[in-house]
């Protein structure tokens with residue numbers, strides 16, 4: 001029999017957090033606490049809206065997000081019910097006893113810095129119509145606003161150009177980043193957990209260097225981001241490549257040994273585009289807790305989500321214990337800025353800040369100050385809203401062109417980010433062969449083991465082609481797909 005419960009929520013209309021986010025957070029918390037169990041029904045949205053004295057839309061948006069993240073499921077017209085996952089055992093993860101205090105600062109981090117020559121995504125001899133992954137539209141940089149902010153800063157605050165700033169990054173920027181993360185990704189961090197870095201790659205290096213003395217083996221999703229694989233492969237540590245499928249990393253195949261460091265892209269797996277399911281996210285956190293392991297969550301392109309509300313990051317579920325979150329402004333503002341960041345559990349803050357000081361003693365002031373103003377003054381949100389529309393139209397154009405040209409084309413991973421994957425039907429040439437033939441015609445498309453992606457198993461099934469669509473306009477996209485049709489025929 002269906003069990004409906006009363007939900008006791010307390011909303012604060014004066015809070016800067018939108019009402020729908022308050023409703024979402026509180027119901028999610030009730031589910032995670034185990035008060036709402038699998039199979040129980042949520043109250044109808046109209047009823048809850050009346051009780052809370054909010055608009056029905058507010059409740060509907062919160063419900064949609066709960067459904068998108070897998071907490072509840074619709075059963076026809078009967079309403080929304082708490083899903084079979086997460087089972088109670090998974091829910092205990094966040095309730096551990098480790099205190100969230102500052103940890104000791106170790107002096108043991110004397111190893112030389114890891115580095116590699118040449119950016120995996122960088123320049124070179126690129127084809128004319130290039131679906132290289134993760135490149136912004138060349139005209140996307142908000143140059144007029146940026147120029148205004150920079151010239152204002154230079155006329156007011158030049159003293160900062162002759163001084164050092166905090167090695168962890170400019171406090172205003174760290175505050176702006178933590179506010180954005182809390183709001184957009186449900187990652188509850190404060191500015192004293194954020195380290196500003198030279199792009200996401202530097203953040204990955206920072207986290208790796210920070211944790212390597214705690215690490216016995218490395219785990220990485222396979223296929224994966226080349227930049228992460230380069231860092232991992234430059235060490236003597238054993239690497240466990242863990243396969244991915246349509247739900248992201250196969251958590252059942254993670255090694256049970258203690259002391260792993262895992263690299264993962266749960267929101268939009270690089271390169272397959274899969275979104276990791278909630279049950280796997282929770283299984284991942286439980287695995288980390290049970291094996292005393294740490295996770296690097298690379299959330300490189302999640303500012304772009306086109307269908308449905310944003311998904312809570314893994315770091316948001318973890319509650320600041322075992323997940324190091326890595327972000328970048330390379331996709332959202334511009335890779336030339338070279339600004340990214342890592343968030344660290346409080347326990348590691350002192351060590352991380354000291355390591356950053358040793359690596360580079362902080363970041364350039366002007367870009368950080370300009371970016372902080374750009375975010376604080378609301379330009380960043382507006383810029384993202386505009387770009388989401390542009391990139392969504394390109395994504396739609398690509399999906400339509402593929403489906404029209406190759407009847408029934410299976411396209412995956414297009415809900416978010418800046419790339420998607422076309423799974424080639426049986427009888428088509430292998431992806432690598434299409435990549436080579438396309439290249440001869442001036443078109444860049446990429447198999448899962450090429451471009452900015454890396455596959456630890458060279459004999460993997462080669463039937464997926466990756467398309468980064470953000471830097472090509474609709475005319476170019478249609479032209480490229482028509483050419484690919486000719487190539488394949």
Ligand SMILES: Cc1ncc(COP(=O)(O)O)c(C=O)c1O
Pocket residue numbers: 121133134198199200201202225227265270298300328329330335339340452
């Ligand atoms: C999956 C992934 N992670 C991290 C990055 C790092 O980006 P950057 O170093 O340009 O900020 C990229 C860049 O393309 C990426 O694709």
